[in-house]
Amino acid sequence: MLTYLIQRFGQAVLTVAAMATLVFLGVYAIADPIDVLAAPDATPDERAQISRRLGLDQPLWMQFATFVWRALHGDLGRSFVYNEPAFTVILQRLPATLELAFTALFIAIALGLPLGLWAGLRAEKATDKAIMGGSILAFSLPNFWQGLMMVLIFSVTLGWLPAGGRGETVRVLGLDLGFLTLDGLRHLILPAVNLALFKLAVVIRLARAGTREAMLQDYVRFARAKGLRPARIVGVHVLKNILLPVVTVIGLEFGSMIAFAVVTETVFAWPGIGKLLIDSINRLDRPVIVAYLMLTVCLFVLINFVIDLIYAALDPRVRLAETDA
Amino acid sequence: MTPAATLPEEPVPYRADPVWRAHARAFFRSPAAGLGLVILVAVALVAALAPWITPQDPYDLASLDVMDGTQPPGSRSFAGLTYWLGTDAQGRDMLSAIVYGLRVSLVVSLSATLIAASVGSCIGVLAANAGGRLDAVLMRLVDLQLSFPAILIALVLLAAFGRGIDKVVIALVAVQWAYYARAIRAQALVERRREYMEAARALALPRTSLIFRHLLPNCLAPVIVVATMQVAHAIALEATLSFLGVGVPVTEPSLGLLIKNGYDYLLSGKYWISTFPGLALVAVIVAINLVGDRLRDVLNPRLSA
Numbered sequence: 001m002l003t004y005l006i007q008r009f010g011q012a013v014l015t016v017a018a019m020a021t022l023v024f025l026g027v028y029a030i031a032d033p034i035d036v037l038a039a040p041d042a043t044p045d046e047r048a049q050i051s052r053r054l055g056l057d058q059p060l061w062m063q064f065a066t067f068v069w070r071a072l073h074g075d076l077g078r079s080f081v082y083n084e085p086a087f088t089v090i091l092q093r094l095p096a097t098l099e100l101a102f103t104a105l106f107i108a109i110a111l112g113l114p115l116g117l118w119a120g121l122r123a124e125k126a127t128d129k130a131i132m133g134g135s136i137l138a139f140s141l142p143n144f145w146q147g148l149m150m151v152l153i154f155s156v157t158l159g160w161l162p163a164g165g166r167g168e169t170v171r172v173l174g175l176d177l178g179f180l181t182l183d184g185l186r187h188l189i190l191p192a193v194n195l196a197l198f199k200l201a202v203v204i205r206l207a208r209a210g211t212r213e214a215m216l217q218d219y220v221r222f223a224r225a226k227g228l229r230p231a232r233i234v235g236v237h238v239l240k241n242i243l244l245p246v247v248t249v250i251g252l253e254f255g256s257m258i259a260f261a262v263v264t265e266t267v268f269a270w271p272g273i274g275k276l277l278i279d280s281i282n283r284l285d286r287p288v289i290v291a292y293l294m295l296t297v298c299l300f301v302l303i304n305f306v307i308d309l310i311y312a313a314l315d316p317r318v319r320l321a322e323t324d325a
Numbered sequence: 326m327t328p329a330a331t332l333p334e335e336p337v338p339y340r341a342d343p344v345w346r347a348h349a350r351a352f353f354r355s356p357a358a359g360l361g362l363v364i365l366v367a368v369a370l371v372a373a374l375a376p377w378i379t380p381q382d383p384y385d386l387a388s389l390d391v392m393d394g395t396q397p398p399g400s401r402s403f404a405g406l407t408y409w410l411g412t413d414a415q416g417r418d419m420l421s422a423i424v425y426g427l428r429v430s431l432v433v434s435l436s437a438t439l440i441a442a443s444v445g446s447c448i449g450v451l452a453a454n455a456g457g458r459l460d461a462v463l464m465r466l467v468d469l470q471l472s473f474p475a476i477l478i479a480l481v482l483l484a485a486f487g488r489g490i491d492k493v494v495i496a497l498v499a500v501q502w503a504y505y506a507r508a509i510r511a512q513a514l515v516e517r518r519r520e521y522m523e524a525a526r527a528l529a530l531p532r533t534s535l536i537f538r539h540l541l542p543n544c545l546a547p548v549i550v551v552a553t554m555q556v557a558h559a560i561a562l563e564a565t566l567s568f569l570g571v572g573v574p575v576t577e578p579s580l581g582l583l584i585k586n587g588y589d590y591l592l593s594g595k596y597w598i599s600t601f602p603g604l605a606l607v608a609v610i611v612a613i614n615l616v617g618d619r620l621r622d623v624l625n626p627r628l629s630a
Contacts, residue, residue: 015469026485140614142561142581144568145603148588152596163592256474263476266569267588278569281484289484296477304472 004312012305019297024067027290076294077287081280086291090273095176096166097272100264101257103188104195109250112200116207117234117242123212132208135201143260147194147267154190162187164269191268195261199253203246210242217241251307255300351623361615368609372428379421384576413586413598422583423605429579430606433490434559437497442552444498445505450541452506453513464510467503475500475562483571493572497559508551512544519543546624553617557610564606580606 042050058066070076076086119131138146155163166187177184214220215238223233262274269275273292280288353359371378412418452463470478479496486492516522517540525539564581566572568588573579578586580602587598 023481026481136614140557140561140610141607142564142610144565145584145606148584148591148599148603152591152600156592156594156596256477259474259477262480263565263569277480278571281480281571293481293484297473300473 005309008305008308008312012301015301016298019301020068020071020294021064023290023293023297024064027286027293071294076291079280079285079288081283081285081288086287089288090276090291090295093271093273093276096270097258097261097265097274099177100188100191100195100261100270100272101254103192104199104257105250105254107192107196108199108203109246111196112203113207113239113246115200116204117211117239119204120208120211120215121234123208128208131204135204138197138201143194143198144263144267146197147191147264150190150194151267161190163190164267166271191264191270194267195257195264198260199250199257202249202253206246206249207242210245211238214238214241248307248311251303255296255303258299259296348623352619355619355622357615358619361612361619364608364612365616368427368612369431371424372431375424375428379418379424381418381421383417383422383425413583413590419583419597419601422578423580423602426578426580426583426602427605427609429490429573429577430560430563430581430609433493433563433573433579434497434556437494437501437559437563438552438556440494441498441501441555442505442548445502446509446541446544446548448502449506449509450513450536450544453510453517454536454540460510463506467507470503471507475558476565479562479566480569480571483566488571488574490573490577493563493566496566497562500562501555501559504551504555505548508547509544512547513540516540516543550617550621550624553613553620557613557617560606560613561610 074087078084079086079089082089115131119128122128151163154161164187166184211234219237220233223237228237258274261270261272262277264270265272265274266278273295276288277292279285280292352362376382413422448463452460478500482496482499483492486495521543522535522539525535530539563572563579564584567579567581568585570585573582575582583602584599584606587595587600587602591599
């Protein structure tokens with residue numbers, strides 16, 4: 001197990017290093033930040049001065065070394081727009097995004113599991129076809145379009161819910177949370193459902209496939225023969241066995257939820273890190289772009305690492321196969 | 326007794342039904358897939374013939390009149406033109422704008438899919454054929470890339486490159502090649518053990534001919550299936566990127582950019598500027614999915630379960 005852990009950890013570090021190089025080359029080397037920073041009528045002297053101050057006159061490998069050294073110390077540069085450390089700017093926006101993502105995750109599981117179970121138990125009947133048809137739509141239609149239609153229906157036409165923003169927030173343990181106030185909750189519903197739709201479809205499909213498979217297994221037949229009530233068979237025996245794949249995929253998908261929050265936050269003007277990224281790209285605020293990307297990359301590598309470990313702990317075949325190879 | 330019956334039975338030359346005809350017949354057994362194909366052909370024709378069939382050239386500034394701005398569907402312009410789907414803020418006929426937008430969306434996603442399929446297929450077939458370390462490295466790269474969401478990779482690239490049709494195509498190719506590489510490698514690993522490959526190897530054919538003239542053509546069925554699905558993904562992703570404002574430039578708006586432009590007006594109840602391009606987008610994506618699902622069932626029964 002230890003060998004496996006060290007191997008995986010090495011791979012994770014390597015991935016972060018590779019992505020850091022790519023992000024650095026992409027954002028710092030392809031375009032010239034001086035064009036953005038210096039006034040259009042700056043003299044060559046002034047441009048050289050700015051270039052010296054930012055260390056842009058150094059050779060590329062030297063700049064990269066400085067970038068890595070500072071990044072290791074948690075310094076990803078100062079935002080051009082906010083004139084604060086880029087990392088701080090992101091941390092300020094992070095609670096909003098996490099709140100959105102966790103609420104969406106909750107919706108996806110709380111609705112997806114029962115719907116998937118239901119569809120699986122009534123396979124090929126009208127209920128199943130309706131649920132599966134809905135999930136295909138949630139799957140294939142672009143997320144931003146679904147969000148737009150939700151705004152059109154629930155905000156513009158019916159006027160039930162606000163179309164954007166975060167509403168009133170309360171400060172709890174140093175975090176601004178919106179779901180504790182009625183106004184915040186009203187603002188949260190539409191974006192959270194929008195972000196949840198795709199994962200909801202995934203959970204429904206997994207739960208349905210798992211249920212159909214589990215219902216044919218011997219242990220369900222035995223449970224039936226033992227005279228257990230159907231509610232107990234489904235609620236305990238079947239549910240337990242379909243939870244594992246659902247939990248795995250949800251864990252994997254949590255990272256992609258943070259990434260897809262970019263779209264939802266733009267549609268609903270939600271003040272999280274996704275909207276910050278788009279604003280920063282439009283304003284050429286490079287340090288913030290880099291900080292966001294590095295944060296997301298680390299998050300993804302961490303999630304993959306943890307999932308690999310859980311898999312290895314649960315299934316000895318995984319770690320044996322890997323250490324042999 | 327008729328004379329024909331006395332004739333000795335002539336051997337009827339055996340003629341195999343061409344494979345594609347059997348596939349086509351199987352394909353049209355599903356009415357939904359047939360409808361999807363009809364929609365796609367119609368959309369492609371409309372997009373290709375855009376300059377000749379639209380009521381207005383939406384990018385000829387001389388034909389626009391700001392006085393006609395944000396008119397609801399069905400209203401008439403001073404020149405007597407009826408705006409069936411309304412107009413946007415610049416007084417542009419939405420129907421014409423959608424047809425031109427469809428054009429941009431289709432060109433971007435089709436060219437990206439074509440390039441990604443070629444690049445991915447070559448890499449996949451090479452990896453399967455080389456085996457060993459090269460295969461391991463390439464497939465590890467595929468795994469790594471597929472563990473990141475497509476939109477994140479596209480955003481990284483477009484943040485670095487800036488806006489532009491060519492840049493969106495590059496980003497889509499970078500996102501999608503891995504799917505093809507993985508699909509075709511799996512197929513190639515099976516195909517290279519077949520007799521015809523054995524025979525080709527026994528003939529000592531050059532390696533490139535082995536790979537590209539014998540192995541690759543026999544691995545194309547999964548590529549076709551993956552490609553139809555990926556076109557739909559490419560259209561949706563391009564629309565999303567353009568909606569976020571990092572995709573195609575404002576001078577050549579795709580459906581996604583049209584939706585973005587109408588978004589501000591949506592909140593004040595002028596629904597048509599965003600809704601109709603969106604409906605066009607949805608129709609195309611659903612049609613492709615219908616066709617793709619059917620193609621998968623017909624071409625690769627193993628995958629459909």
